[in-house]
Amino acid sequence: MSNMKDVAREANVSVATVSNFLNGKKVRPKAAKDIDLAIKKLNYVRNNTARFLKTQRSAFVVFVVPSVWSPFFSELTFWVQKYLDNLGYKMVLCVSENDYQKEKSYVTMAEEQRVAGILSISYSDLTSHVHSDIPLVSIEKESTGQFSLVSSDNYEGGKIAAKELSERNIDKYIFIGSANHSSVEMNARKAGFIDYCNNHGLKFEIAEVDSRKNDKKKIKNLIDEISNNGKKYGIFAHTDEIALILTQEFQDAGLKIPEHVQIIGFDGWKLTPDTHLTISSIRQNIEEIAKTAVEQLHKEMEDPDHREISRLMIPVAFRAGDTTENK
Amino acid sequence: MSNMKDVAREANVSVATVSNFLNGKKVRPKAAKDIDLAIKKLNYVRNNTARFLKTQRSAFVVFVVPSVWSPFFSELTFWVQKYLDNLGYKMVLCVSENDYQKEKSYVTMAEEQRVAGILSISYSDLTSHVHSDIPLVSIEKESTGQFSLVSSDNYEGGKIAAKELSERNIDKYIFIGSANHSSVEMNARKAGFIDYCNNHGLKFEIAEVDSRKNDKKKIKNLIDEISNNGKKYGIFAHTDEIALILTQEFQDAGLKIPEHVQIIGFDGWKLTPDTHLTISSIRQNIEEIAKTAVEQLHKEMEDPDHREISRLMIPVAFRAGDTTENK
DNA sequence: GTGAAAGCGCTAACAA
DNA sequence: TTGTTAGCGCTTTCAC
Numbered sequence A, B: 001m002s003n004m005k006d007v008a009r010e011a012n013v014s015v016a017t018v019s020n021f022l023n024g025k026k027v028r029p030k031a032a033k034d035i036d037l038a039i040k041k042l043n044y045v046r047n048n049t050a051r052f053l054k055t056q057r058s059a060f061v062v063f064v065v066p067s068v069w070s071p072f073f074s075e076l077t078f079w080v081q082k083y084l085d086n087l088g089y090k091m092v093l094c095v096s097e098n099d100y101q102k103e104k105s106y107v108t109m110a111e112e113q114r115v116a117g118i119l120s121i122s123y124s125d126l127t128s129h130v131h132s133d134i135p136l137v138s139i140e141k142e143s144t145g146q147f148s149l150v151s152s153d154n155y156e157g158g159k160i161a162a163k164e165l166s167e168r169n170i171d172k173y174i175f176i177g178s179a180n181h182s183s184v185e186m187n188a189r190k191a192g193f194i195d196y197c198n199n200h201g202l203k204f205e206i207a208e209v210d211s212r213k214n215d216k217k218k219i220k221n222l223i224d225e226i227s228n229n230g231k232k233y234g235i236f237a238h239t240d241e242i243a244l245i246l247t248q249e250f251q252d253a254g255l256k257i258p259e260h261v262q263i264i265g266f267d268g269w270k271l272t273p274d275t276h277l278t279i280s281s282i283r284q285n286i287e288e289i290a291k292t293a294v295e296q297l298h299k300e301m302e303d304p305d306h307r308e309i310s311r312l313m314i315p316v317a318f319r320a321g322d323t324t325e326n327k
Numbered sequence C: 001g002t003g004a005a006a007g008c009g010c011t012a013a014c015a016a
Numbered sequence D: 001t002t003g004t005t006a007g008c009g010c011t012t013t014c015a016c
Helices: A004-011 A015-022 A029-042 A048-055 A071-086 A100-112 A154-166 A184-199 A216-227 A240-252 A286-302 B004-011 B015-022 B029-042 B048-055 B071-086 B100-112 B154-166 B184-199 B216-227 B240-252 B286-302
Strands: A060-065 A090-095 A117-120 A136-139 A148-152 A172-178 A204-209 A233-237 A261-266 A281-283 A311-314 A317-319 B060-065 B090-095 B117-120 B136-139 B148-152 B172-178 B204-209 B233-237 B261-266 B281-283 B311-314 B317-319
Touching (some): A004 A029, A015 A029, A071 A090, A071 A286, A071 B090, A090 A100, A090 B071, A100 A117, A117 A286, A136 A286, A148 A154, A148 A286, A154 A172, A154 A261, A154 A281, A154 A317, A172 A184, A184 A204, A204 A240, A233 A240, A240 A261, B004 B015, B004 B029, B015 B029, B060 B071, B090 B100, B100 B117, B117 B286, B136 B286, B148 B154, B154 B172, B154 B233, B154 B281, B172 B184, B172 B240, B184 B204, B216 B240, B286 B311
Parallel strands (some): A060 A117, A136 A148, A148 A311, A233 A261, A261 A281, B117 B136, B136 B148, B148 B311, B172 B204, B172 B233, B233 B261
Antiparallel strands (some): A281 A317
């Protein structure tokens, strides 16, 4: 493949002139024409590897994501790619499958490639493996605080859930978290729910369900309580997944939804798309998450020396489904 | 950031020794230890930009795909990424949204970055814009023949569809293509269907439907024919999308599926996942497509000078759904 | 505006 | 084995 030197020779100018021409600087018209011709004749394509080595910049951003197959992640990937593309960045897609070793190797790769930035949505704390000063923005998952975070506003989501339930004649409020997956996010959702209940004098309870074990016993007790007790229950489940399990168990036990129990979930990535039932849910704004994360990363990549670590909360909203009454 | 020279100085060896050490060649034990220490002390990370500039190789593969949001493409993206990763390649994800300008710019980017290869699934013929000798493997879409192609075996799919229908007491066979999207693939599916029918003395007809205009008239005529005519019809639709439209129109008109009409579609990427009805369909083996494409590309990247252009057909299979009778 | 030349960080040939 | 050095293809001073 031909290089700049070849082009310069062909056009009877120096490499510097070719470089200037290619970078939009002023060259005399005759030179411009000759260079243009030479480029076409030699089929010259500028080598960005060399360019970036010299300028110490890169157009690549590494995106680490647990999966790309589920609806949540594929939508997120779509928007992240789109917003990166708009800014002229190329996305290196790294699917971690929640494998810590893979995540680590992706970070290493990113550093070795001197990429411009890293965008990651990771369960483990891969941030501690970033040796360099490559800007990193973490999505959804709380990190150690040395990197920016973009997350749905989980606390506000908990409050919205409680508020929506309270507008539907509920007698008793229950938050159901997941026993096997305690996290900063869950606690925020829980806290929002509790705070709203407390501030509005609503009676509530806290429970947990292990979504892997399916926790039949706990659910059975709950079903008994609801059945033997004419009251109307309102449940806020930490995830749509849990909400779905509860809904199915309740229905199997003959409870009517939303007549006896109303359930609100929280939009997540675990749900398969072929579920017929529509769960009322707190919906995450995936496009906004992607947009915000890319913009934050962009800022930090533009000026890596004075980076400002931010914690950005993206608003969530209630989406009515089949598991709550119409207002 | 520190470089190899710094490490060499710190370890009292030459850069060549550091380079050798890093590339797994033999160095004396003492040197190895010193270098190791120096690397840790200086937080050295090898610069692959420089490495690849020197060696004229790259670890990146550009993957151009129309979308990443639909089930077909997100699954394809998943497998492509996985198989590339297994071979040590990094995927640069380029979502074209069927925009020709974008596709072109992605090819340019790939050439400027001197990536190792390109994997593309594109409607337009972006292959004519490849100036360099970067290996390219095209998925699903027929190209000009100067690059390798990996595709589902559409012809065989057409035969399988006819065969499956013929085992279900059909009186009259119909192939329905799409009027707005004639393509090499459609013709192959049609040819397979026709050949099977001819070879087995089955009476068939060919029709077309414009899935954008929803072509009510043609469908109406078909419905009248089926209704007024006690015969059992068997339809092979060019895509699941068309199969779905037909199914819904038939049902709305009071026809019973699969009692009056049986329908087989062809697995495609346009279908949204929230469709309740399961269409009997010729299923594409997405993982196998991805695997084969990556393997072919790998071969061509390993030895770019004697590349062999291949046309690789991936077997398809019948998947029974609700629109055909059980055998 | 242009050209000569240094140098980004690395690998590889060659000499020691 | 190890060190010296040229050079991958580009950008960027700096003198003209």
